[in-house]
Amino acid sequence: MTLRQAERRRFRFTGAANQRSVRFSQELQVVCRFDGGVVVRHQVQIQIFRARRKRFPVSVRSVLIGGARWVSAVSCPVAGARSRLCGLFLSRAHGWCVPCWAGCSGRRQAVVTRRRVPGGCHRYRQIVRCWKAFTRRCAEGSSMEQADVLIIGAGASGGVAAGALAQAGFDVLCLEQGQWPDRADYPAQRRTYELEARKQWSGSPNVRGRAADYPVNDVESDVAPLMYAGVGGSMVLYAGDWPRLLPSDFRVRSLDGVADDWPLRYGDLQPFYERTDAAFGVSGAGGDPAYPDGAEPPLPPLPIGAIGARMARAHDRLGWHWWPAAQAVLSAPHQGRRPCVQFGACMQGCPEGAKASTDLTHWPSAVAGGVRLLTGARVSRILMSGNGLATGAEFVRPDGSWHVARAEVVILAANAVGTPRILLNSSSPRYPDGLANSSGLVGRRLMVHPFANVTGYFDEDLTSWRGHVGAKIACYEFYETDTDRGFVRGAKWSLAPTGGPLDAALPSRAGNEVWGPDHHEHIRKHLGRTISWGIFGEDLPDEANRVTTDSALTDSSGIPAPKLNYTVNENSRRLLDFHVARATESLQAAGAYETAAESLMRYSGWHLLGTTRMGTDPATSVVDEYGRSHDVPNLYVMDGSVFVTSGGVNPTSTITALALRAVEHLIEHRREQRVPA
Missing domain, CATH: 3.50.50.60 (FAD/NAD(P)-binding domain)
Structure with missing residues (x-):
């Protein structure tokens, strides 16, 4: 399924209704920290669904709710249903290629490269770099606790x-x-x-x-x-x-x-x-x-x-x-x-x-x-x-x-x-x-x-x-x-x-002038x-x-x-x-x-x-x-x-x-x- 086809199709997690297609649906926030201290927060909806090709257990497709989008569906060859997943993120406003981690864990802080990449995520080297970061995070895995x-x-x-x-x-x-x-x-x-x-x-x-x-x-x-x-x-x-x-x-x-x-x-x-x-x-x-x-x-x-x-x-x-x-x-x-x-x-x-x-x-x-x-x-x-x-x-x-x-x-x-x-x-x-x-x-x-x-x-x-x-x-x-x-x-x-000896001796009970000729008299007055x-x-x-x-x-x-x-x-x-x-x-x-x-x-x-x-x-x-x-x-x-x-x-x-x-x-x-x- 292409990204355009995925965008046209509406997936919604409704229990058994779409179990054959949708495995997980979650709204999350991606936080991008740029040089100079600029912080950009993006709200996205991520949906994980079963891939058609046998060699990939799941695919990831996400539609950004504001200002940028995920560019292409990404297949994960190593991540299970409970593992961290990621995609390649292109910010149209800033033109940066960003590896963004999402999946079950929700919010992630993305680390961006210092260099602008002409053509955004379509540069091969940048894609490879992002993919390596992606597979490394997937391999680390993440437990997802379940309870009533x-x-x-x-x-x-x-x-x-x-x-x-x-x-x-x-x-x-x-x-x-x-x-x-x-x-x-x-x-x-x-x-x-x-x-x-x-x-x-x-x-x-x-x-x-x-x-x-x-x-x-x-x-x-x-x-x-x-x-x-x-x-x-x-x-x-x-x-x-x-x-x-x-x-x-x-x-x-x-x-x-x-x-x-x-x-x-x-x-x-x-x-x-x-x-x-x-x-x-x-x-x-x-x-x-x-x-x-x-x-x-x-x-x-x-x-x-x-x-x-x-x-x-x-x-x-x-x-x-x-x-x-x-x-x-x-x-x-x-x-x-x-x-x-x-x-x-x-x-x-x-x-x-x-x-x-x-x-x-x-x-x-x-x-x-x-x-x-x-x-x-x-x-x-x-x-x-x-x-x-x-x-x-x-x-x-x-x-x-x-x-x-x-x-x-x-x-x-x-x-x-x-x-x-x-x-x-x-x-x-x-x-x-x-x-x-x-x-x-x-x-x-x-x-x-x-x-x-x-x-x-x-x-x-x-x-x-x-x-x-x-x-x-x-x-x-x-x-x-x-x-x-x-x-x-x-x-x-x-x-x-009313406290012991140190409490009697130190502020606030003793005021600001803790030490001096009247210190012992002060303690006798307060302690006990x-x-x-x-x-x-x-x-x-x-x-x-x-x-x-x-x-x-x-x-x-x-x-x-x-x-x-x-x-x-x-x-x-x-x-x-x-x-x-x-x-x-x-x-x-x-x-x-x-x-x-x-x-x-x-x-x-x-x-x-x-x-x-x-x-x-x-x-x-x-x-x-x-x-x-x-x-x-x-x-x-x-x-x-x-x-x-x-x-x-x-x-x-x-x-x-x-x-x-x-x-x-x-x-x-x-x-x-x-x-x-």
Whole structure:
């Protein structure tokens, strides 16, 4: 078949309909890098069909959707159905002859020759050079993974989804850009752990700079995003605080006239809260008056210590709420894990394994149940079929090799920065604004919980450096809206340890003048003699706060990095000012002779939420209440991106409960699920 004949004939991948002719059809992007830094991106549709001549197993024909074309059908004598294929590419605009790799792996970067070739690809030597490059790439080959369900991200929600799918008998593949964490590497057992927390074990990927991390442009963000890449995700470095959203958090529009209501209520999620509590091994005390009645946490509360007891007595005198905080940290042995030994270094990994993270609680059993977890697999984009369904994802390995994973259902669990990054990087002529983005809301409505810290100084040694970091006790006294305060919504307070000797000595607690004649007195004042309230303020959604992609910044694989635009709004500023004043009052009631406050702390962006919000209307939301995309029926989001509002509490408990609810709905309705042919 000639190229002209091929162009006249329309091939379409429709399952069995054209199996005799078409073997594979895929839209892909070819990236050409020219001398002088010029980058040209071409969208092409490649179709692989059976050749008529016996000596060639397949032929390749592609029609370019803009500005240039593939010149002649190319037969591949060595590549199988799953191997990389290529063709000779002629750019009419630039006149270069370019070897372009395509096939199953999708996006490739083409390297062009420096010399212009008169007559384009019809020069014999250039054709031979391109053909040699082609056959070399074909010979290298490329594995193409296949599964029923593809999960992108092995963190909190990815682990929950994988475990449920494995139990239901699905063939599951998970792609994770990081590696399995090694508890022996965690710095809590080393004297330098507080120094390592500021660099190697920082929560910021920009500070940490590991190979598995991607950079984030946060220059235009008031808060720096914090996250961790690896099996277990950011749970490896989170504090373990495990509160739930309160009933009012699901009805903010109805109650306070701002933001939006969720398409579900607390009662819809409560059974899943209770089940994830059991799965993660949550410690706590039942009967908290801030919450509706329900099952008690599976384990007793952790010790609240001297600082918790002191603040509890103060709140009793003030008549304010307090309660032993629910923590995803073991107070007793549970499912083969040992209880907390009070290292006080939860946010640099728990060497004891007492703090719950899915690398301990979910992934071992999921892998034993048949789930394939591929680490060191960085996803660049979601692949689509011609009928508007997701067919899998393209990913790159640490050695620079590109691969494809095919699946009938794709689940994104990459956090509220990583998920919109992948969707926006999946743009194409059919989806110019990114995938699943007909609403224009992918990446918008970013929420991060503005954070403040109020510290009280006491005469007595309270050993306040010791204990689990999440929260000894929690306070919800000022959580609900009171319009007389001049703002809406509220905040949760968490009482946590105040750090060891190096944390007391180094900025920011010690200010900018770390050394000097008053250094030892400063340490005596801070170490073990301070109590701090951490204040998580509700962050109302704003479409101007968003995640986009930065064409000028890429990760080590050349994939465009995310860029954050985030500004703390006036409501949040007033909210934090009020809560800082009340927390100061609380500490003074406990006997503090001095207090200090840090408000709107920059490095506090752990709680990344809202960038693919759920809802019932496709015009005003990205996914439905079960995380299914309105635009792509077999594409799901099961991470913090789906939050409609942020609440004023740590979100991991809600993220995992939502993921369990969503994946079980997917399993229950699997027979109605649309999948690619």
